[in-house]
Amino acid sequence: MAKDRTPDKSRATGGGATRSGGRAGGRTRPPTQVVAQQRPWGxxxxxxxxxxxxxxxxxxxxxxxxxxxxxxVDSIDEIAGAETYEYEAGEHTYDPIDYEQSPPVGGVHDYVWADCTGTVYDVDIRHENAVHSLEHGAVWITYDPDEVSGADVETLAGLVDGVSGRMLSPYEGQDSPISVQSWGEQLKVDSADDERIKQFADLMTYKAGEFPEPGATCERPDFLADPALESDDAGAPTAP
Missing domain, CATH: 1.20.5 (Single alpha-helices involved in coiled-coils or other helix-helix interfaces)
Structure with a gap:
């Protein structure tokens, strides 16, 4: 005979459910937290x-x-107002020279060259020494100190200072406010802001084939330390 089946009370309770209280002792799910994604604006x-x-x-x-x-520019002919002259190179003397151009652009010159390693002089250096620097490929910018001063001198110095193959100095009594020269070339202008100064300097500084002694040094520390002046006794020799 089959036995009577007694209901399983544990199943009947539904795991603790009561009629009167809903889910007594049951677990409730915590509310879900929604985190908004932050944009990295920074x-x-x-x-x-x-x-x-x-x-x-x-x-x-x-x-x-x-x-x-x-x-x-690729040629001196492209610079308006630039003049060109022909000079023989390699002639040295201790004697003063009466140059045809002022400032001079070539010809007989002193045995000692002026330092032209981007040198800014505040004195009128001896012209015979400066011409020797032109023979080495330097560009020499000069200005009349009675016409050019202050910020204009600083503008010119900015084209020279620290640039090997260039030098700047006052030049007493020149016939233009500013003059720029290399061996055999010259440009005279009225303003330190004239763009032709930079054109000339960029073209002619150490321009091979345009000066007599390519590869010659511009360094002359003894002259830099104690530059010969145009106002000195022009006939006094300077040691080679």
Whole structure:
């Protein structure tokens, strides 16, 4: 005979459910927390700033190159007002020279050259020494101290200071405010802002084939330390 089946009370209770109280002693699910994703605005702003800065740097560099290309010349004939002269090289003397051009651009000169390693002189250096520097390929910028001073001298110095093959000095009594010379070439201008000064200097500084002694040094530390002056006794010898 089959036995009577007694209901399983543990199943009947439904794991603790009661009729009167719903889910007594049951577990409730904690509310879900929704976290809004934060946008990294700081990083985005920094990235944009970097991009803008890089673009500005590139634009500036391109503009500088374009400006340099616009000013570039390949021949002295392209510089308006530049004059050209012919001089024999290699003639030295201790005696003073009465030069045809003022400032001079070539000819007989002193045995000692003026230091032309981007040298800015504040004195009228002896012209015979300066001409020897031109023979070595230097560009010599001169100015009338009665006409050019202050910021204009600083502008000229900016084209010379630290640039090997260039030198700057006052020149008493020259017939133009500013003059630029290399061996056999000369340009006279009225303003330190004249773009032809830079054109001349960039073209003629150490321009091979345009001066007599390619490869000769511009260094002359003894002259730099104690430059000979045009106002000195022009007949006094300087040691070679």
């Amino acid at each position: 990083l985005i702003a920094a990235a944009i700033a970097v991009v803008v800065f890089a673009a500005a740097v590139i634009y500036y560099a391109v503009a500088q190159v374009q400006e340099a290309d616009a000013l570039r």
